[in-house]
Amino acid sequence: MAVAATTKTGARPSRAGRRLAVPAWTGTVPFLAYVGVFLLWPTGIVVVDSLKNPSGAWQLSNITELANPLVRGYFIGSFKLCLLSSVAGAVLGAILAYAVASGNPDGIVRRLYLSASGVLAQFGGVTLAFAFLVLIGPVGLLFHASWYYDFPWGIGLIYTYFQIPLMVLVFLPAIDGLKIQWREASENLGASAWQYWRYVGGPLLAPAFLGATLLLFANALSAFATIAAWENQIAYVVPQQISTALSSEVGLSNVNVADLLALGMIVMVAIVMTLYVLLQRRAARWLR
Amino acid sequence: MSPQATSAQEAATRNAVEVQMTGLSRRYGQVVALDRLDLTLQPGELVALLGPSGCGKTTTLRLLAGLEDADAGQITVAGRDITHVPASRRDMGMVFQAYSLFPHMTVRQNVAFGLRLRRVAAAVRDRRAVEMLELVGLSEQADRYPHQLSGGQQQRVALARALAIEPQVLLLDEPLSALDAKVRAQLRDEIRRIQLEVGITTLFVTHDQEEALAIADRVGVMRDGRLEQLASPTDVYSRPATAFVAEFVGLSNRLAGTVSGGVVTVRGCDLPLMDRSTPDGPAMALVRPEAVTLASGYPADAGPLTGTVIALTFLGATSRVTVDLGDTTILAQLATADATAHPAGSRVTLTIRPDPVLVAVDGAASAGEGA
Amino acid sequence: MAALAPVGEVVREPSARRAAGVSARRRRRLNAFRYLVFTVFGLFFALPLLAMARFSLEGAKLGTWSVTAWSQIASYQGTQAVGIPPLISSIEITLELAVITCAVIVLLLVPTMIWIRLRVRWLSRTFEFLCLLPLTIPAIVLVVGLGPIYNRIQRVSLSALMLFWVYVILALPYAYRALAAGLGGLDVTTLAEAARSLGARWLTVIVRVIVPNMWQAIINALLLTSALVLGEFTIAYLLLYNNLQVELYSISRNTPNAGVLFATSTAALAFAFALLLILSYVGRRRRRSRG
Numbered sequence: 001m002a003v004a005a006t007t008k009t010g011a012r013p014s015r016a017g018r019r020l021a022v023p024a025w026t027g028t029v030p031f032l033a034y035v036g037v038f039l040l041w042p043t044g045i046v047v048v049d050s051l052k053n054p055s056g057a058w059q060l061s062n063i064t065e066l067a068n069p070l071v072r073g074y075f076i077g078s079f080k081l082c083l084l085s086s087v088a089g090a091v092l093g094a095i096l097a098y099a100v101a102s103g104n105p106d107g108i109v110r111r112l113y114l115s116a117s118g119v120l121a122q123f124g125g126v127t128l129a130f131a132f133l134v135l136i137g138p139v140g141l142l143f144h145a146s147w148y149y150d151f152p153w154g155i156g157l158i159y160t161y162f163q164i165p166l167m168v169l170v171f172l173p174a175i176d177g178l179k180i181q182w183r184e185a186s187e188n189l190g191a192s193a194w195q196y197w198r199y200v201g202g203p204l205l206a207p208a209f210l211g212a213t214l215l216l217f218a219n220a221l222s223a224f225a226t227i228a229a230w231e232n233q234i235a236y237v238v239p240q241q242i243s244t245a246l247s248s249e250v251g252l253s254n255v256n257v258a259d260l261l262a263l264g265m266i267v268m269v270a271i272v273m274t275l276y277v278l279l280q281r282r283a284a285r286w287l288r
Numbered sequence: 289m290s291p292q293a294t295s296a297q298e299a300a301t302r303n304a305v306e307v308q309m310t311g312l313s314r315r316y317g318q319v320v321a322l323d324r325l326d327l328t329l330q331p332g333e334l335v336a337l338l339g340p341s342g343c344g345k346t347t348t349l350r351l352l353a354g355l356e357d358a359d360a361g362q363i364t365v366a367g368r369d370i371t372h373v374p375a376s377r378r379d380m381g382m383v384f385q386a387y388s389l390f391p392h393m394t395v396r397q398n399v400a401f402g403l404r405l406r407r408v409a410a411a412v413r414d415r416r417a418v419e420m421l422e423l424v425g426l427s428e429q430a431d432r433y434p435h436q437l438s439g440g441q442q443q444r445v446a447l448a449r450a451l452a453i454e455p456q457v458l459l460l461d462e463p464l465s466a467l468d469a470k471v472r473a474q475l476r477d478e479i480r481r482i483q484l485e486v487g488i489t490t491l492f493v494t495h496d497q498e499e500a501l502a503i504a505d506r507v508g509v510m511r512d513g514r515l516e517q518l519a520s521p522t523d524v525y526s527r528p529a530t531a532f533v534a535e536f537v538g539l540s541n542r543l544a545g546t547v548s549g550g551v552v553t554v555r556g557c558d559l560p561l562m563d564r565s566t567p568d569g570p571a572m573a574l575v576r577p578e579a580v581t582l583a584s585g586y587p588a589d590a591g592p593l594t595g596t597v598i599a600l601t602f603l604g605a606t607s608r609v610t611v612d613l614g615d616t617t618i619l620a621q622l623a624t625a626d627a628t629a630h631p632a633g634s635r636v637t638l639t640i641r642p643d644p645v646l647v648a649v650d651g652a653a654s655a656g657e658g659a
Numbered sequence: 660m661a662a663l664a665p666v667g668e669v670v671r672e673p674s675a676r677r678a679a680g681v682s683a684r685r686r687r688r689l690n691a692f693r694y695l696v697f698t699v700f701g702l703f704f705a706l707p708l709l710a711m712a713r714f715s716l717e718g719a720k721l722g723t724w725s726v727t728a729w730s731q732i733a734s735y736q737g738t739q740a741v742g743i744p745p746l747i748s749s750i751e752i753t754l755e756l757a758v759i760t761c762a763v764i765v766l767l768l769v770p771t772m773i774w775i776r777l778r779v780r781w782l783s784r785t786f787e788f789l790c791l792l793p794l795t796i797p798a799i800v801l802v803v804g805l806g807p808i809y810n811r812i813q814r815v816s817l818s819a820l821m822l823f824w825v826y827v828i829l830a831l832p833y834a835y836r837a838l839a840a841g842l843g844g845l846d847v848t849t850l851a852e853a854a855r856s857l858g859a860r861w862l863t864v865i866v867r868v869i870v871p872n873m874w875q876a877i878i879n880a881l882l883l884t885s886a887l888v889l890g891e892f893t894i895a896y897l898l899l900y901n902n903l904q905v906e907l908y909s910i911s912r913n914t915p916n917a918g919v920l921f922a923t924s925t926a927a928l929a930f931a932f933a934l935l936l937i938l939s940y941v942g943r944r945r946r947r948s949r950g
Contacts (some may be wrong), residue, residue: 031767031786034827038828039796039831042800043796044804099692113697120704122887122889127711127907127927130907184353187374218794224892225890247897262799266800
């Protein structure tokens, strides 16, 4: 569909003048329309509805409900789980990515780990919870971890399982971008391996690492399938509560609960993002 | 071209060191990159290693830097055996082909990096960095980041960074290969100036013969992991030790002839041989284009040295004329004023000056195949 | 958001030389480190999957082996007494969804990206921002907002295939990354100018010149998109559609037939992994033959 629109403008260069001066950007309209309808509009609905009451009138006081201790508890739970799994996933994933990158770029190991990462990063979900259940759950084949149902440790471990592959996927290009000359130049100037990482490799990778960690955080925040199938009947995180709110219209009355919680999540992402931008600005002065 | 015979001795007085490599070998799997190389750099001397890609010149440099391990052989610097010293403790300044500056550090931080590793006080290393940047003419750019500099400026900074640690030896790994022709010539001369000023023993690796001849005290021509000839630029050019050197350094015409008693007869001309012990028989004589001169007009009987001009290449002060001799073509290099007298299509008679020549005995590979 | 870009866009320099240019001592240390890392992570990733596979082959008595669970996948009825077996139909739906989503995302993204590179450069930052935005808007937030929109869609069609509309959005960042990496390595402008000077129309430029040079990237984008669709649960579950993951979830909740559950999960995972591995080889061969 985009093709049809683009060819039309392209066939007539702008110097053709008045005849049919369709500007080049019209070629992007199909994409923009799609994103508008299925991404921007729903997000807008969330923001607007969260500030209305169920009958459709504006009710800005809804915001104060976010301070409700019960609601706050879900957000703190979400934050704990996301922080734990994203930091652990980022550090471990970076180590694995380095090991993968330092091998043969066309080798079987790299191919295997990249393919596996592609699947496992997306395939967490329901399946993953089952897998860990039979491995270390109450009737685990390996052993029975008494902390399997503990929050955030048990579920954090399971989250890390899909965070590491995601880290490998997004961080590998950054490691591949480290030029061998930098390593050799620093060695030549007298740097030990540790000094190389401390002064050269580390600072060079820092912006990418930060960005990837943020991505992992957002990824954990939106993960719902795994914790839904975790089989612990207590709700700890926001998505669980949104799910409950969507399926049963109980809870805080007089407020669009699901919309309000969703708004809270958007705010949470915005805060983390702002933090990231500030850190990034320090870490990547040299990029500009 | 600047064969500076005196510079080496002069610099030797300023604690420049001698570098000695003996029996150095290195192989990658089945490929022999370096085959028992012996090479000595006199104190303060600039030696250029020249050769086609894969000849082992870069391997030599990387072994000297310690970035790779030798399979056999020994390296000594100022009499001290450093064969097994890791790269980070060798005290050698190295300039890479390109993109070796740390992109997250300013020019000043890059230059001071080696001193920072040596725990030199901040004030001292800053002063030293500025000095170095003045030496390469970039003190104005001290607070920029590498990506804000041109390619030539980046390589100057790399040179300043290498020299800031006051290394014993300077290693240059094709530092000019990524630059434009004009910048290249300019920076080449500057490297030589700085090297003489600092008086440091230097190994310069390049595949560009003009570059090597222009700045080196001695040029080493390499092929298949071996040193074919190590001599002053003038000697390498006018008295090549082997046919390979003759063809790799400068241009050579390959003309069929017959060797007999220390003389090779080519198309009726007798040319003396450099190597008088060359066995008699058919051979290819290697004749420099500048040994060939042209005269207009053609005698009634077309002799073996008459032909038709098919191309004229203008090179500035000189021009190169390609003459079709019927069974082969020959290049002549003349002053441009002389060359323009023979436009394409004109008939000419050639003369070959009887300079001593080398012959390539049949089966010897040409320069192009040496890699 | 836009600041996320450097993560994936660092100049790709394959570390081919890394193998040759390292001193033997460091090479040995590095290899020891690599094997240790691969072993530890390999175990961490493989053990849960192996446990699941083992469980799916559990016989009637503990410790025995049996393929009963696997043979039941096709006919498993769950709580439903009659009709099409829900498990197999959910598998079908999911595969169809993967195909549709892949097709839509390629048709939507590839021409737009090339077009922006060629003619609308000033839009590229905004475009990137929009593509990466779904990474930061949690899927569950989208679901909340999508409610009203899906109410309208469901007036037209009740099919679960309608999920592809959102799945395209979810896959957008991953597909964008893969495609951007491929396009980054191409000098699109020069290719286009060369083709146009030879008389190609814009459509020809895109379809016959640029796309053939980015197959690897397109395949990568398809891989990531399919993996995402095969594993998606949140949106389907909350919008009350039955895809594979939702079906597995409801089996686990309602009729805990562990064998079938684990057998299907293992099969789905193995399928996705095989798909990715095969396609990664296909992609490489293509690139090689063009090299």
